[in-house]
Amino acid sequence: MGLPPKAPDQSGNWKIPRALQQQVRPPGMAENGLARPDRVLTLESMNPCVKKVEYAVRGPIVARAVQLEKELQQGVKKPFTEVIRGNIGDAQAMGQKPITFFRQVSALCMYPELLGDPNFPEDAKQKAQRLLAACGGRSIGAYSASPGIELIRQDVARFIEHRDGGIPCNPDNVFLSTGASDAIVTVLKLLVSGEGRSRTGVMLPIPQYPLYSAALAELNAVQINYYLDEENCWALDVGELKRTLRQARDHCQPRALCIINPGNPTGQVQSRRCIEEVIHFAWEERLFLLADEVYQDNIYAEGSQFHSFKKVLFEMGPKYSESVELASFHSISKGYMGECGFRAGYMEVINMEPAVQQQLTKLVSVRLCPPVTGQILLDMVVNRPQPGDPSYQQFCQEKEVVLSTLAKKARLTQEAFRQSPGIHCNPVQGAMYAFPRIQLPPRAVQEAKAQGQAPDMFFCLKLLEETGICVVPGSGFGQKEGTFHFRMTILPPLEKLEILLQKLSQFHAKFTQEYS
């Protein structure tokens, strides 16, 4: 590490000439072409956990898509006229219209002068007045309580009770959040402790939504992969959970199990029986359950039904319902509303130790509060227009149009891939994604490796360059060694989705031929 400085001077500074300082700097820093020798914060010196973080949904492929869009705008000739974004579950970016009532109430809260405007329906005005009365200074510009506005937490609790057939929900167990991501990371933060072999391990499905792996990397926790069964429509197999848990106990302390239902990126809907088995497993193995249920409104397949972990837990009786620790997450970014930009969600915690729950309350207070505009919109999602309200009919109609269109797109997607040789796609039972498996010729795999790319990244980049279609390689979500996938959303407008599916199949056929 070079020569140590001799001694501090009178004012206590280590006086070393700056030229010498550079000589005694560790070699990695001085020799790195990117790093200016004097920088404090370099790739070498920065937080190593942050460096490990990966988030494919907004990774290099999306950066390239943005670039291509700019090139198109500048008139650069491409083999396509527009980039179609199938990379992210962002419904309104793909043209989905917001629910009118939600935006009316939000506009009234934003600018209460409008409460005198006869063009706004009465129920929207009443709702806005009720919400404003619950805000500090009757303004959405005031901070709220850190776990969220109390009235809205109460509305969430009633919504959960209604959804779960009357099983009670205590508003004190409801924490509003800046999107579901925020709440998920907060719970993971509480769970992480220990060093070396006693480090907290968290079980994640593979394929998974990369928020989870990113958060665990940042928190320096151990990711324990359990594989979903692709041959069985991405079902969760408890035997697989047991196997991976046993192995993980050799090198970490497994403490939590994440489930994403309906699945992201895999689009399956878990059966009730399977949820029971998972809960029994968590009880038996003393694991904290994280149930990511943000797609609970997005169920399309005949015979599929959403069962909340909370409801199943309570229906399994007090042996489970009084002991299994559960955090369940919801969001306004998905469902039929797709209000991603508002960044709002909530979690309910069950059987959390009161002293830990106090720590959770303290922890969320440091960030003051989730965005109040998002809390307001969340309230509308959990406290909807009722039969007889002036806005009821329009609300139901708008909601129905979104959900039935999504169901149609889900069917269209799985049908299209069923007819494509070399592409295998499970039914899109729920959520907003298909995760097809693609066969890639050995020569393409070699070529990708020669270029230092994952083979499915190689495929997706070529797809983007030649067709303008932006989807995310399966390697960003995790997949069985030797298999290749991509995730695409079913969100583009029907006519664009049809083109996308057609182009994708054609491109895959051409790609296969080219590298055979």
Added chain:
Amino acid sequence: MGLPPKAPDQSGNWKIPRALQQQVRPPGMAENGLARPDRVLTLESMNPCVKKVEYAVRGPIVARAVQLEKELQQGVKKPFTEVIRGNIGDAQAMGQKPITFFRQVSALCMYPELLGDPNFPEDAKQKAQRLLAACGGRSIGAYSASPGIELIRQDVARFIEHRDGGIPCNPDNVFLSTGASDAIVTVLKLLVSGEGRSRTGVMLPIPQYPLYSAALAELNAVQINYYLDEENCWALDVGELKRTLRQARDHCQPRALCIINPGNPTGQVQSRRCIEEVIHFAWEERLFLLADEVYQDNIYAEGSQFHSFKKVLFEMGPKYSESVELASFHSISKGYMGECGFRAGYMEVINMEPAVQQQLTKLVSVRLCPPVTGQILLDMVVNRPQPGDPSYQQFCQEKEVVLSTLAKKARLTQEAFRQSPGIHCNPVQGAMYAFPRIQLPPRAVQEAKAQGQAPDMFFCLKLLEETGICVVPGSGFGQKEGTFHFRMTILPPLEKLEILLQKLSQFHAKFTQEYS
């Protein structure tokens, strides 16, 4: 640690009867009265860094204030009729009105049907249309790019250039955030690394805003305290920086220096000369600078002026401006707008290594994006009505009323304390707070210690119980050993602020007598 299990069964589970499991659990868990023996997540097993987090601004004193408000509502007799909240810089909660133009544009973006409403001014409509065109699908319900909407980053850059007399600002160096807190924590996250004596140390002013200490606790970084000079109007003394830095180098690796200007909780405005000295110090000692400048619009004292660190850095010449790493933070929660509920802010990073800046971009992408409603409002703050625009006059008038009222309250506050024996208060030159030093009789200090409370917490709790006034003890911000303070905001409406100040002085006199 008790008996180990014998062996796994065929399915790989360690089969131990649950009763026995409880016996072999570490004693700490079984004996804790609070913890249910079977819980995974307990006060003992949770993340120890989270346990260390403290955040006084929303701590126990505020919880008690909320309780008192509820009791008053229920008709419980108290020696006061309302709780006056002086604990948090939440202007609109204290009755400050939002800027009309900001809310008009936001309402138009929220519910674009209103673009046809003749009651909205044309410039508001134009601004809304410009912003909507920059949103995915022309909707604020779509995710934005993770560092924020590009158009708004450009507007921020122009705002900074204008503020700093033309010094260039690259929009690529601007990152929008979920309030300034979010950006501050993100930069600290990048900076933290090492173990033991190589652990990152971060220099914080004392008194400080407890977001900083909370973030460092959570990240397990080392907090290095430098004391502001209360006898010299809370000035920052570079000799003190040198002294503390030298000491800190014995036990950690100091890598960053935080400055809050104007000061929170101390309300001082830093002189240009002092900023130059700090920059020179950071250059000399190779420290990354974090400049918290969220109160840049809140300057009240004659002769005080806001100087941005960026501007001073560049005016000191290339030796500094090409090497000192700086992140500067701004927010829409303070200033004249006080839009806390929207959770929006931005940071500009200067001289950050490009590879690290890529890591920063990746890191913020995991949380997808800051709330778009907040980004929209931030755009209005940095891109205001101009002379000739229909909304210009009303905007200027509303802004002026807020700022001149705040200046009046700042003077009122320092005057009131100047006349109170046993209370010493520096001039409130800027920000939104006074941080008076209070003499507490030795018997009160003893009594507090007997009850396990910080003496100023003891004082503030008694103040709350007897007068309904809610202020935060100095111990929540840090203070010189043996001195006692509280932080109060100057935000209550004038008539309430007068009552608050009068009651506070009277209570302190009575308290002093009681414990003498």
